[in-house]
Amino acid sequence: xxxxxxxxxxxxxxxxxxxxxxxxxxxxxxxxxxxxxxxxxxxxxxxxxxxxxxxxxxxxxxxxxxxxxxxxxxxxxxxxxxxxxxxxxxxxxxxxxxxxxxxxxxxxxxxxx
Amino acid sequence: xxxxxxxxxxxxxxxxxxxxxxxxxxxxxxxxxxxxxxxxxxxxxxxxxxxxxxxxxxxxxxxxxxxxxxxxxxxxxxxxxxxxxxxxxxxxxxxxxxxxxxxxxxxxxxxxxxxxxxxxxxxxxxxxxxxxxxxxxxxxxxxxxxxxxxxxxxxxxxxxxxxxxxxxxxxxxxxxxxxxxxxxxxxxxxxxxxxxxxxxxxxxxxxxxxxxxxxxxxxxxxxxxxxxxxxxxxxxxxxxxxxxxxxxxxxxxxxxxxxxxxxxxxxxxxxxxxxxxxxxxxxxxxxxxxxxxxxxxxxxxxxxxxxxxxxxxxxxxxxxxxxxxxxxxxxxxxxxxxxxxxxxxxxxxxxxxxxxxxxxxxxxxxxxxxxxxxxxxxxxxxxxxxxxxxxxxxxxxxxxxxxxxxxxxxxxxxxxxxxxxxxxxxxxxxxxxxxxxxxxxxxxxxxxxxxxxxxx
Numbered sequence: 001x002x003x004x005x006x007x008x009x010x011x012x013x014x015x016x017x018x019x020x021x022x023x024x025x026x027x028x029x030x031x032x033x034x035x036x037x038x039x040x041x042x043x044x045x046x047x048x049x050x051x052x053x054x055x056x057x058x059x060x061x062x063x064x065x066x067x068x069x070x071x072x073x074x075x076x077x078x079x080x081x082x083x084x085x086x087x088x089x090x091x092x093x094x095x096x097x098x099x100x101x102x103x104x105x106x107x108x109x110x111x112x113x
Numbered sequence: 114x115x116x117x118x119x120x121x122x123x124x125x126x127x128x129x130x131x132x133x134x135x136x137x138x139x140x141x142x143x144x145x146x147x148x149x150x151x152x153x154x155x156x157x158x159x160x161x162x163x164x165x166x167x168x169x170x171x172x173x174x175x176x177x178x179x180x181x182x183x184x185x186x187x188x189x190x191x192x193x194x195x196x197x198x199x200x201x202x203x204x205x206x207x208x209x210x211x212x213x214x215x216x217x218x219x220x221x222x223x224x225x226x227x228x229x230x231x232x233x234x235x236x237x238x239x240x241x242x243x244x245x246x247x248x249x250x251x252x253x254x255x256x257x258x259x260x261x262x263x264x265x266x267x268x269x270x271x272x273x274x275x276x277x278x279x280x281x282x283x284x285x286x287x288x289x290x291x292x293x294x295x296x297x298x299x300x301x302x303x304x305x306x307x308x309x310x311x312x313x314x315x316x317x318x319x320x321x322x323x324x325x326x327x328x329x330x331x332x333x334x335x336x337x338x339x340x341x342x343x344x345x346x347x348x349x350x351x352x353x354x355x356x357x358x359x360x361x362x363x364x365x366x367x368x369x370x371x372x373x374x375x376x377x378x379x380x381x382x383x384x385x386x387x388x389x390x391x392x393x394x395x396x397x398x399x400x401x402x403x404x405x406x407x408x409x410x411x412x413x414x415x416x417x418x419x420x421x422x423x424x425x426x427x428x429x430x431x432x433x434x435x436x437x438x439x440x441x442x443x444x445x446x447x448x449x450x451x452x453x454x455x456x457x458x459x460x461x462x463x464x465x466x467x468x469x470x471x472x473x474x475x476x477x478x479x480x481x482x483x484x485x486x487x488x489x490x491x492x493x494x495x496x497x498x499x500x501x502x503x504x505x506x507x508x509x510x511x512x513x514x515x516x517x518x519x520x521x522x523x524x525x526x527x528x529x530x531x532x533x534x535x536x537x538x539x540x541x542x543x544x545x546x547x548x549x550x551x552x553x554x555x556x557x558x559x560x561x562x563x564x565x566x567x568x569x
Contacts, residue, residue, distance in 0.1 A: 007342065047339050055165060073202045074202050084184065
């Protein structure tokens with residue numbers, strides 16, 4: 001199997017997983033789910049870093065660094081904003097606000113304002 | 114080793130989406146996803162032959178600082194806009210990556226993927242920026258339509274695709290191909306704008322979801338170009354789940370995706386236009402009247418809308434509900450799936466104000482109760498209670514399920530003005546004899562009603 005074919009196979013299988021994994025989701029969670037998925041595609045940051053690391057000219061580097069900043073915004077902002085939405089959910093909604101010192105994986109602390 | 118770490122990240126993303134599909138596991142799911150992303154970003158730095166590490170770290174730090182601060186500081190009400198922006202910059206980043214990789218591909222499918230990523234990423238970028246402008250009310254939230262719109266859109270799209278083919282045929286490098294690539298990006302910016310312009314009102318979030326899926330596919334294509342399996346898996350996951358989510362959201366509103374995207378092109382029916390003509394009589398009342406009505410009711414349903422969110426009145430409305438409950442009135446909240454600006458937005462806002470979860474009743478469950486309800490208090494909502502969705506086939510919101518507040522004994526609207534809602538459609542219910550209107554800022558009006566109830 002060529003590399004291209006292997007990648008294509010991964011693509012097709014991932015598409016099925018994507019459909020299956022969220023097939024049953026309540027309306028209330030549509031917004032956080034969209035926001036979470038949005039954060040996940042922020043992983044383009046990996047691609048941006050690879051391209052920036054291989055840049056040959058200053059021009060290329062600048063464009064690639066812009067991509068790095070944009071991708072980081074997408075990823076970090078996406079996960080943080082999703083966490084804030086979900087902070088409000090569920091049974092512990094009331095206590096979650098007062099005891100919101102759990103750190104998110106991005107190093108941010110609980111919402112204070 | 115590196116590939117193994119990428120595999121772990123990919124599994125984290127799958128578990129994240131799975132977790133996000135259930136209220137109990139949602140928050141942990143998101144954290145697992147964030148963990149996977151952090152792992153992937155750390156691991157990528159171990160790639161051989163990576164230069165410019167310092168400037169890259171600075172760029173990552175800058176993006177992290179801005180992203181985290183903005184995401185943390187923004188008002189809960191402005192979240193949909195923020196999601197739109199984050200989605201847009203992701204698409205933009207993917208398009209830039211593809212643009213830089215054009216010259217380095219070895220042709221064939223890889224080059225095609227780069228061209229696809231470049232065009233679709235750019236469309237996602239400009240489209241998301243326009244949805245931001247609409248939600249932020251930097252421009253009208255209504256559908257913007259002009260004569261020949263579909264043809265202009267189709268023509269621009271054809272030009273973008275044509276330029277993409279030129280880039281592909283040119284092999285992705287050399288003067289001609291580079292010029293065509295830049296032109297394709299510029300034209301794609303216009304395509305994104307034209308794509309979102311005709312979408313209006315409550316449909317905007319659905320378009321964000323669709324653009325989100327676009328960005329996912331863009332990232333997957335970039336992954337193909339870079340031969341990076343993690344990007345392929347993550348991007349495809351988002352592309353697939355985003356497409357499904359878009360359909361679910363549209364279904365929750367009783368719309369089809371094609372009618373959302375192209376509805377405004379075709380349905381320019383007279384019923385869609387807000388009749389700005391003659392002023393019809395409405396029953397405007399004071400806070401004391403509302404207080405008496407509510408204070409002596411047996412069952413009250415509050416229908417919150419975006420106006421409540423804008424006025425930050427969620428705390429005041431809970432105060433009123435507590436006060437009424439203390440007087441023996443049964444109070445619940447009727448939550449339309451798209452109340453606010455996004456599905457589930459209102460639940461988040463009310464949870465923030467510590468409204469007990471069991472008082473939040475979804476539309477399908479509240480509607481059968483409304484005929485037995487004495488008073489419905491509509492706070493800053495309009496489209497989601499507009500009977501035109503049931504009775505007026507020409508209306509842009511026709512077919513959208515609504516909370517049938519007209520079934521209740523009396524309806525009180527708290528409104529800033531007679532201005533129609535986000536979708537710009539007149540609401541007949543305002544002129545119904547059993548409807549009362551209390552004009553003013555939602556929070557101030559509620560505070561006055563609270564004071565008046567206390568004085569009863």
